Structures are given as C-alpha cells and as structure tokens.
Amino acid sequence: MTKEEADNGRDDMVIDVPGQANAVPDGFNANYLRIYYGKLFPHADMFKWMSYGNDGKHPGCDKSYFGRREFSFTLENDIYIRFQSFNSVTELENSIKEKCPFKIDIGPVYSVDPAKRHAYAQSGDNVFTPVERELVFDIDISDYDDVRYCCTGADVCLECWPLMTIAIKVIDTSLRDDFGFNHILWVYSGRRGVHCWVCDGKARRLTNEQRAAIADYFHVYKGNENSQKKISLPGLVLHPFLARSYTEVLKGFFEAKLLPNQNLLASEERYEKILEMIPDASVASELRRRWQENKRASMSKDDINIVRWEQLKSILQSGKQKMQGLRRCVEEIVFSYTYPRLDMEVSRHMNHLLKAPFCVHPKTGRVCVPIDPNNCDEFDPTTVPTLSQLLEELNRGGLRQDAENEWDRTSLGESVAFFRTSFLQPLLKSCKEEIENSYNAKLQQSKNDLSW
Amino acid sequence: MEVFQSHRKSSSNNVIVSILPFYRSAPPLEVRLEDFEFFAMDRLRVLKGISDGLCRGKKPEEMEKLVVDLWKANMRHPQAVEEVNKDIISHFVLRLVYCRTEELRKWFLSMETTLFRHRFRLESSEAQRALMSEFKLPYKAVSNAEFESVKDKLGQVARSMGQNLAAADAIFYKVPFEEVPDLVSGRRVFIHKGHAYVAMNQVVSLVVTQFRSYISKALILTNRKWTSTIREQEKDRLTPIVEALCTSYLGPDYSQPQEFGEISIKDIDQVAKTSFPLCMRHLFEKVKEDHHLKHGGRMQLGLFLKGVGLKLDDALAFWKAEFAPKVSAERFDKEYAYNIRHNYGREGKRTDYTPYSCQKIISVTPGIGDHHGCPYRHFSEENLRAALVRMGVSSRAVEDVMDKVHNRHYQLACTLTFEAVHGSSCDAGINHPNQYFIDSQRVLQSKNGSVA
Numbered sequence: 001m002t003k004e005e006a007d008n009g010r011d012d013m014v015i016d017v018p019g020q021a022n023a024v025p026d027g028f029n030a031n032y033l034r035i036y037y038g039k040l041f042p043h044a045d046m047f048k049w050m051s052y053g054n055d056g057k058h059p060g061c062d063k064s065y066f067g068r069r070e071f072s073f074t075l076e077n078d079i080y081i082r083f084q085s086f087n088s089v090t091e092l093e094n095s096i097k098e099k100c101p102f103k104i105d106i107g108p109v110y111s112v113d114p115a116k117r118h119a120y121a122q123s124g125d126n127v128f129t130p131v132e133r134e135l136v137f138d139i140d141i142s143d144y145d146d147v148r149y150c151c152t153g154a155d156v157c158l159e160c161w162p163l164m165t166i167a168i169k170v171i172d173t174s175l176r177d178d179f180g181f182n183h184i185l186w187v188y189s190g191r192r193g194v195h196c197w198v199c200d201g202k203a204r205r206l207t208n209e210q211r212a213a214i215a216d217y218f219h220v221y222k223g224n225e226n227s228q229k230k231i232s233l234p235g236l237v238l239h240p241f242l243a244r245s246y247t248e249v250l251k252g253f254f255e256a257k258l259l260p261n262q263n264l265l266a267s268e269e270r271y272e273k274i275l276e277m278i279p280d281a282s283v284a285s286e287l288r289r290r291w292q293e294n295k296r297a298s299m300s301k302d303d304i305n306i307v308r309w310e311q312l313k314s315i316l317q318s319g320k321q322k323m324q325g326l327r328r329c330v331e332e333i334v335f336s337y338t339y340p341r342l343d344m345e346v347s348r349h350m351n352h353l354l355k356a357p358f359c360v361h362p363k364t365g366r367v368c369v370p371i372d373p374n375n376c377d378e379f380d381p382t383t384v385p386t387l388s389q390l391l392e393e394l395n396r397g398g399l400r401q402d403a404e405n406e407w408d409r410t411s412l413g414e415s416v417a418f419f420r421t422s423f424l425q426p427l428l429k430s431c432k433e434e435i436e437n438s439y440n441a442k443l444q445q446s447k448n449d450l451s452w
Numbered sequence: 453m454e455v456f457q458s459h460r461k462s463s464s465n466n467v468i469v470s471i472l473p474f475y476r477s478a479p480p481l482e483v484r485l486e487d488f489e490f491f492a493m494d495r496l497r498v499l500k501g502i503s504d505g506l507c508r509g510k511k512p513e514e515m516e517k518l519v520v521d522l523w524k525a526n527m528r529h530p531q532a533v534e535e536v537n538k539d540i541i542s543h544f545v546l547r548l549v550y551c552r553t554e555e556l557r558k559w560f561l562s563m564e565t566t567l568f569r570h571r572f573r574l575e576s577s578e579a580q581r582a583l584m585s586e587f588k589l590p591y592k593a594v595s596n597a598e599f600e601s602v603k604d605k606l607g608q609v610a611r612s613m614g615q616n617l618a619a620a621d622a623i624f625y626k627v628p629f630e631e632v633p634d635l636v637s638g639r640r641v642f643i644h645k646g647h648a649y650v651a652m653n654q655v656v657s658l659v660v661t662q663f664r665s666y667i668s669k670a671l672i673l674t675n676r677k678w679t680s681t682i683r684e685q686e687k688d689r690l691t692p693i694v695e696a697l698c699t700s701y702l703g704p705d706y707s708q709p710q711e712f713g714e715i716s717i718k719d720i721d722q723v724a725k726t727s728f729p730l731c732m733r734h735l736f737e738k739v740k741e742d743h744h745l746k747h748g749g750r751m752q753l754g755l756f757l758k759g760v761g762l763k764l765d766d767a768l769a770f771w772k773a774e775f776a777p778k779v780s781a782e783r784f785d786k787e788y789a790y791n792i793r794h795n796y797g798r799e800g801k802r803t804d805y806t807p808y809s810c811q812k813i814i815s816v817t818p819g820i821g822d823h824h825g826c827p828y829r830h831f832s833e834e835n836l837r838a839a840l841v842r843m844g845v846s847s848r849a850v851e852d853v854m855d856k857v858h859n860r861h862y863q864l865a866c867t868l869t870f871e872a873v874h875g876s877s878c879d880a881g882i883n884h885p886n887q888y889f890i891d892s893q894r895v896l897q898s899k900n901g902s903v904a
Contacts, residue, residue: 078786143820179629180646202646206630213633222817235612239639240605242612341820345747 024392028365030076030100032387037097039406040390041358042416047089049199049424050106053431060439068131070107070114072353073099082107082353083114102362105353108133109204130350132205135181135198135214138346138354139167142192147337149262149270154363156192156381159261164194165376166253167340170245171196171218172373178241179214183427185419186371188384190361194371195354199427201434208349215347217241220339231336233328245339246331254334255309264337265291265308274312277333280326283315357419360387369415372422385411472571472583473536474663475670478544481537488545489693494526495542496697499563506566507811509829509860519570548682548690549697551675561671565664573656584655587662591631594624594649605642606649613640625650625658632657717766720757727892729866729885730827730839731813732756738823743777745823748816750788752808752824754795759807759886764796809884810863828853828862845872 024032047066048055054065071084071092086092096104108130112120120128141164145152148160168186175181175198183199206214220242221230238246258264265271271291275284291308316329346352359368365386371379393410407413483491501522505515527542529535543564550560572580599606606624607617629648635641635657641648650658683691715723724736735753739745745753750771757767771792772784779788790799797804810826818825827836836857840850849872856865866882874895882888 078783177645178643180644202630210630210633213629213637216637217639235614237608237611239612240608240642241639243608344817344819 024388024395026365026386026388028102028360028362028387032391033100033102033360034097035391035394036360036387037100039394040410040412041096042407042419043093043096044089045416045419045424046356046358047092048428052199052201052204053428053435058432058435058439060435060442064113065109067113068111069109070353071356072105072107073101074103074105075099075101083117085114104356104359106356107353108350133350133352135203135206135211136347136352136354137171137196137198137218138189138193138343139164139171139196139340140189140193140343143341143343146273147258147262147264154192158380158382161379161381162253162257162377163338165379166249166338168194168196168371168373168376169249170340171342173244173248174218174241178217183423183430184373185357185423186373186376187357187368188366188371188379188381189355190359190366190368190384191364195357195368197354197357201431211350212348215342215344218340218342219344220335221341231332231339233332233335236327238328238331242331242335246334250334250338254338255306258337259305259309260303263305265305265312268292271308274333277336278316278326278329283326287312287315358415367412367415369412370419370423372418385415472568472575472579473540473543474583474586475540475543475667481541483541485689485693487541488690489697491538491542492545492549492697494538495546497526498522498567499546499560502563502566503559503811507814507863509814509862515566516570516573519567520574523571545694546697547671547674548678548694551671551678557668557671557675561664561668564667565660568663569656569660572659580655580659584659587659589627589658589662591625591627591650591658594626598626599624602642602644602649605644606651609640609642610651623652625652625655627658631661633661715761717762717770720762720770723760723893726896727889729882729888730843730869731825732885732889733843734827734839735823739774743775744779746821748818748822748824750791751795752813754792755805755807756885756889758796758805760889764793764798767792767796807884807886810866810882813885814862826862828857828865829860833857840869843869843873845869 050069051066054061054063056063067085067087069085070082071086072080072082073084073096074080084095086095109132110117111127111129111131114128117128141148141151141156141160142153144160144163148163150159151157172184172186175184175196181198181200181203183203185197185199187195187197189195220233222232233242237243263270264274268291271288275288278284278287287308290311313330316326346354355368357368357370360366361368365388366381366384367387367390369384390410390412394406397406397409405413407416498519501518502515505518510518527535527538529538546560550556572583575583594602603617610617626647627650629636629641629643629646632641632648632650632654635648635650635654636643640654641650643649686694720736724733728736732753735745735749738749739753754767754771757770762770768789771788772781775784775788793799795805813824814826814829816825818830827839831839833854837850837854840853841847845853849868853865853868853872856862856868863882866888867878870878870882870888870892874892876895878891
C-alpha cells in the first residue's frame with residue numbers, strides 16, 4: 001500500500017480492513033505513527049534516560065538539565081525543526097503525539113535552554129554552546145559495498161549483516177575494556193546499520209578533541225575508491241587493541257564466514273582484489289598462476305575459498321619472506337574486509353544530531369530497537385518488528401482497561417524490557433550515585449571553606 | 453620580570469635557567485615600539501615556517517629539525533637573558549594579534565603548541581621532569597607490581613611503533629586517557645579501563661596538552677581585554693601595529709570574489725578544464741559523472757566556486773542541474789539548497805564561509821565514497837598519474853610531480869602541475885585552490901587577451 005492510498009480517508013484503519021479484522025497492511029504513514037506514538041513509543045523511558053537521574057528527588061539534582069537538551073523533528077512533508085526542548089515528560093510526550101514526527105533526532109545538552117539561545121552570544125562569556133553529549137558511533141553497511149557481493153546500497157541480508165555484528169563486538173569490547181565505559185547502548189538504525197550511544201558521565205563530558213582522539217583510535221580503515229591501500233599495519237607487531245580484535249573476532253569471522261559466504265577467492269575478479277593487496281608482485285604472481293591452473297578445488301572436498309586462503313597464508317607467513325611489507329599482509333587483508341568502518345564525522349563533534357532509538361524507519365517501517373552486544377550474533381534485522389506488524393498485534397490484543405505498557409502485548413515488549421533492565425536501570429543507578437557523591441563533595445568543600 | 457623558570461639547583465648552588473618559558477604572565481618590561489614589531493615579526497616567521505612544514509606533511513623528526521633551524525635563524529641572541537626576553541615579549545605581542553577571531557586563535561594555538569612541543573622534547577629529561585612538576589600534573593608513576601602485570605602489553609605497544617621497551621627502570625605514568633588525546637589517537641599507548649600508560653618519553657604529550665589548554669584560555673582572556681580596554685587605549689600606538697601584523701601576514705582569504713573573476717554557469721565547464729587545480733577538477737568530474745557528491749566534496753567544491761565568482765543563484769542552478777538525474781527539484785530544494793545558501797552566508801548565523809586553503813584540504817582524510825581532500829596526498833600512484841596525463845601534463849613533468857608526491861610535498865607537486873599545464877613558472881607556489889585559479893586565468897588572459 002502506498003502512502004497516498006493510506007492517507008485517503010482512512011483514519012481508523014486499524015478496524016477498517018475488510019476480511020481480516022486485525023490485519024494491518026504494510027506501510028509507513030502519519031496515521032500509523034499516531035497510534036505508535038500514542039500507545040507504543042516509550043516516552044517515559046526516553047525521558048528517564050535523557051534526565052540522567054536529574055529527576056528532582058535529590059537536592060543535588062539539576063532541574064534544568066532535561067530542558068537544555070536539543071531534540072529535532074522531521075515532520076511529514078520533510079519539514080525539519082531544530083532546537084526543540086521540553087521541560088517535562090508530559091511536554092515531550094505531548095509534542096511528539098501532536099507533531100507526529102517521522103524522525104526524531106537527539107542533540108546535545110546545551111549551556112542554556114535551546115529555546116532561549118538567541119539571547120546568548122556566539123562567543124565570549126555568556127555562550128550558547130553544547131556542554132554534554134553522549135559519545136556516539138554510526139556504522140552503515142553501505143560503506144562495505146566493496147566487500148559484499150550479496151547486496152548493495154540499502155539492502156541487507158543475513159549473509160552480510162554479520163559484518164555489523166563483528167563491528168559491534170570489536171567496538172563494544174574496546175569501549176569497555178580499553179576506555180572503561182560501562183553504559184553503552186547499541187541500536188539498530190532501522191535499515192542498514194547500527195548506532196552506538198556511550199552514556200557514562202565521563203563520555204558525555206568529553207570535548208570534541210577527545211572524541212576525535214577516540215574516533216582516530218578506532219580509525220584503521222582509511223581510504224576510498226581513489227586510494228589503493230586502505231589498511232596499513234606497519235610495525236613489527238599489532239597494537240594490543242588491534243591484536244585482540246584480530247584474534248578474538250576478525251580472523252575467525254573472516255575465515256569461517258565471510259570468505260566462503262562471499263566467495264572471496266572463487267573467481268578471478270574477486271581474488272584479484274585480494275592479490276592487489278600483496279605488495280610483493282612475485283608472490284602475487286605465484287598465487288595467480290596456481291589459481292588460474294586449478295579452476296576447481298581439485299582433490300579436496302573443502303570449499304575452494306578456504307583452500308586458496310590456506311595457500312595464500314602459507315606463502316605469506318612462511319619464514320622465507322623477508323620483505324618488510326609482507327609481515328602483516330595477512331592481517332591487512334583480513335582487516336580490510338572485516339574491520340569496522342565508522343563514520344568519523346558523527347563521533348567527532350558534540351553538536352552532531354543522531355536518530356533516537358525506538359523511532360520507526362520511514363523506508364522499511366522497522367523500529368530502531370536496541371541490540372544486545374552480548375548476544376549480537378542472534379540479532380536478525382529481517383525479523384525486527386515493523387510498524388504495521390505492531391499495530392496488528394495491538395489489534396489482536398483487543399481493548400484493555402490498562403493503557404499502560406501496551407508494548408507488552410506486542411513484539412516491542414521484549415525490546416523495551418531489554419532497554420530497561422540492561423541499560424536504563426544500571427545507568428540511572430550510577431547517575432544517582434554520581435549526583436549524590438558530587439553533592440556530598442560540594443557540601444564537604446563548603447564546610448572546609450568555612451572552617452578557619 | 454616574572455619569567456617562569458625551571459631551576460636545577462646543583463650542589464654548587466648554581467641556578468641553571470631553562471630557556472623554555474610558559475608565558476604565565478605578561479612581562480612588566482618597557483619595550484621599545486620598534487622591538488614590539490620586530491620581535492613579533494621574527495616569531496611570526498618561526499610560526500609561519502612551522503605552518504608550512506605541517507602543510508607539507510613533514511614527519512616529527514623533520515619538524516624537530518625545522519623548529520631548531522627556524523628558532524636559530526630568527527630568535528637567537530648571544531645572551532640567554534635577552535633571548536628569553538625576546539621569546540616572551542614576542543609571544544605576548546602575537547597573542548594580541550591573534551586573539552581577535554576564532555580562526556586566528558585556532559591557528560596561533562596550533563602553531564605555538566607545535567613549537568612548544570618540539571622545544572620541550574629537546575630539553576634534558578631532568579628539565580622535562582622539572583617542567584612537568586611545574587604544571588602540577590598529579591600523575592603517579594606506575595608501581596613496580598603493576599608494571600609487571602602490564603609489561604607484555606606495554607612491550608607490544610612499543611614494538612608496534614618500531615621501538616623497544618626501555619630498560620628495566622623505565623618509568624611509566626598512569627593517566628586518564630582524556631589527558632593524552634594525541635597518544636590515544638595514534639594508538640601510541642596501552643589503555644586499560646580508561647587509563648593510559650604513558651612512557652617517560654611520551655610525557656611531552658601530557659605537558660603539551662596542559663600548555664595548549666592554558667594558552668587557549670589565555671587567548672580568550674586576552675581577546676576580552678583587547679576589545680574592552682586595550683584597543684581603544686592604544687589606538688594611536690600599538691593598535692595599528694597589531695592590526696597590520698595580522699592582515700599583512702595571512703594574505704588574501706578569497707572569501708570575496710575578485711573583480712574580474714566573476715563567472716557564470718555557462719563558463720564553468722570551460723574554465724574547469726583550463727584553470728581548476730586537480731582537487732577541484734576531480735570533484736567537478738565526479739559530480740558530473742555521479743550526479744552526486746557527499747558533504748565534504750560539496751563544501752570543498754562549493755566554496756571554491758564561490759571564491760571563483762559564482763553567484764548564489766547560479767550556484768543553486770548548477771548543483772540542481774547536476775543532481776537532477778538523481779534528485780528531484782523538490783527534494784533538492786529541501787535537502788541541498790539550504791546548505792548552499794548557508795555557505796553564501798544567507799542562512800543561520802550568516803557566516804560568509806571562506807574557501808578552503810591547501811593546508812586545510814590536505815589535512816582532511818576522505819572517507820568511503822568521498823572525493824574531496826588533496827589528490828596528491830590520497831590518490832594511489834596509478835590514479836594520480838592517469839589524472840595528471842588527462843590534465844595534459846607531459847610524461848617528463850609527471851615524473852617530477854610524482855617525485856614531489858613521494859617526498860610528501862603536495863603543494864609543490866600542485867605547483868609543478870600548474871607550471872607544466874600553463875607553460876609558465878609559478879614562483880609563489882600554490883597555497884590555495886583559488887589562487888591557482890586566479891593565477892591560471894591571469895596567464896591565459898595574458899596569452900589570449902581574454903578570460904578563457
């Protein structure tokens with residue numbers, strides 16, 4: 001069903017479809033969204049998250065905190081409104097229900113309420129400037145088009161989605177083990193990628209320079225179609241972060257999954273791309289010659305890709321190779337196919353707006369649900385609940401007295417429950433502790449100041 | 453004089469003065485007006501030399517030598533005390549000159565920090581330790597027990613950089629990773645649970661970050677003092693000198709198009725072939741080929757065209773027409789027109805954006821699907837050669853250009869290209885794409901008697 005059809009006088013289409021009382025045709029439109037925002041979107045949870053414990057219950061709370069956060073809405077006719085801010089959950093909820101945005105973005109927390117920004121200068125003393133913002137990452141599978149042959153562009157399938165899974169594993173492990181962050185939320189972007197929100201206080205207070213440093217730490221894949229060598233791993237050994245990523249995630253995935261599934265060495269066109277990465281032309285020629293001669297995996301029953309990969313490894317890693325550039329060649333190949341390709345710009349600046357979790361993607365109708373990094377192998381983007389599916393589930397449930405927690409009746413319930421128990425509750429506990437500690441420290445300090 | 457000095461009291465109670473000041477406070481000396489100007493200009497030569505070095509992508513060892521040479525050539529004085537005086541006075545004068553806009557502050561901060569970094573590295577390790585304690589960095593050396601537990605990883609990091617873990621008495625400092633962004637950025641430290649293990653020889657980074665932060669704040673304060681009192685007080689004496697020092701130095705900014713350089717949409721194709729530098733030619737070709745450009749490319753090319761003299765209406769028409777096969781007129785008006793108008797200072801905070809200089813363009817790293825940045829830096833050898841040949845550069849000249857590229861003299865490579873294409877020399881060297889364009893037009897005009 002197209003948008004136009006849906007809009008033609010079908011206000012209460014939840015009941016209207018003839019034949020199937022509960023069936024809701026696929027689609028994405030204002031009417032569906034209105035019901036979604038009315039019954040399913042977790043306004044209160046989003047509010048609690050964005051308040052970071054500043055609910056006014058403790059004297060140390062900053063009551064202005066939530067009101068200084070920027071939201072932006074993309075409305076139905078591509079109208080885009082920035083600098084939306086709210087002072088309470090009710091204001092947030094009412095505005096969303098009323099405006100019915102097709103997309104909600106979350107921006108930084110500013111020094112003052114964005115609604116009052118015009119009263120403040122651009123520079124100097126009283127400035128309107130971001131003061132806190134989660135550390136965020138955006139990974140998009142269309143940036144991997146040169147290494148996946150099953151899909152291109154906006155398409156995604158179970159063959160290539162694992163590239164996202166391993167990206168999550170690599171980055172998540174590093175954020176926790178290396179940087180010491182704890183409150184990390186991974187979210188499906190609704191179509192072809194994932195977003196990451198790092199919400200620790202330390203993360204929210206990072207400067208642009210520090211964010212850029214973290215982004216650069218993760219920046220290993222460099223280049224585009226104009227440059228040749230996209231991964232360069234000089235040095236005798238890999239940095240512990242790269243070594244761990246390689247041995248714990250990338251090597252296994254490349255050899256067991258990507259190589260055979262994408263047939264990376266099965267045809268000339270594809271294996272040339274890999275041979276191009278070998279700096280020693282004689283080694284490359286030797287392999288080329290071998291593979292041209294054996295167009296089929298002759299005696300072995302094993303997958304031709306795996307056989308050829310073993311041949312490649314044994315030549316490159318044999319003790320005979322003296323050439324400097326060959327030392328890390330095998331790793332470089334694996335990295336260039338599998339290492340996470342982050343959008344650097346998203347992470348570098350505090351004022352970058354990022355889509356809110358639990359939005360619905362207009363092109364797919366899928367909800368941007370959280371992904372459990374400890375179970376990301378199980379995540380299947382093709383079975384993420386869609387808007388129409390959720391409305392159908394609501395219909396099936398029938399009318400209920402209790403208007404709270406409608407999501408429990410639907411597939412969304414699982415996602416909201418996960419969001420609460422694995423992310424929100426631990427986060428809020430930690431925030432409360434932080435507020436208390438900081439408050440007590442200030443009290444102590446003012447006592448010290450007064451003491452003669 | 454309130455010079456901050458680092459002392460080492462030896463047994464004979466001779467105080468050895470370190471010549472690395474921190475510029476904590478303005479010297480209460482009387483300075484002759486000529487010295488005011490001359491000292492500043494000498495220091496400016498040092499800073500400009502550093503800027504040029506960075507532009508050419510010089511390696512740290514090369515930069516160190518450059519700094520030594522520049523300092524010797526411009527700032528040396530036979531008497532140590534006089535040298536320190538000149539150092540401090542010139543720094544404070546330039547603070548006045550460079551405090552006045554965000555862009556100036558950024559440039560000055562960057563150059564002074566680089567200067568400080570290299571001078572600090574050249575100090576003895578005792579002097580370095582003394583300087584560190586003066587900055588009151590509260591970081592403790594890592595205990596022996598902890599060192600043993602992470603020794604392996606520390607060794608890995610060192611070897612990944614082509615070094616060896618120093619002898620058993622190597623001192624490491626444990627600091628929050630936020631304090632050493634450039635070490636994190638380059639993966640030159642082991643980080644664990646948010647702490648970076650910094651080697652003694654990397655301590656430079658710690659100190660430089662403090663220095664940078666201090667100077668950054670000082671510049672803002674200086675600006676405030678300048679605008680509120682100094683500029684008016686000194687309007688007959690220092691102010692004209694300060695203002696002259698700044699504008700005469702940075703050269704034209706190309707934000708206002710030159711008189712004769714107005715072009716209209718029908719001229720662009722022709723003029724692109726004859727007078728665009730390679731970076732802009734590439735972007736121009738790509739937009740014609742793909743009917744799209746990502747944000748970085750749109751900014752780089754769009755601002756360049758503005759500097760060349762393309763009026764806003766023509767710019768809108770140009771981009772709209774080029775994008776037409778992929779983007780409907782309606783969608784263009786919604787998604788792209790705003791940004792173009794923004795570049796011309798017609799939206800938002802109405803900044804009239806300046807076309808990017810070579811320095812800025814070279815420093816950018818294009819990502820996946822991007823075509824901006826400097827092709828001399830980012831293109832593979834094969835692609836670059838092909839592009840040069842397409843520009844009409846003779847094979848002999850291509851070799852000269854590639855030689856410059858291999859030595860990472862990207863702007864010199866572009867200059868040689870200019871000379872090869874136009875058959876005339878370019879003594880000033882290329883520093884800005886719009887300069888390339890103007891010089892090209894000038895050459896062609898003098899040849900044909902008309903703008904090509």
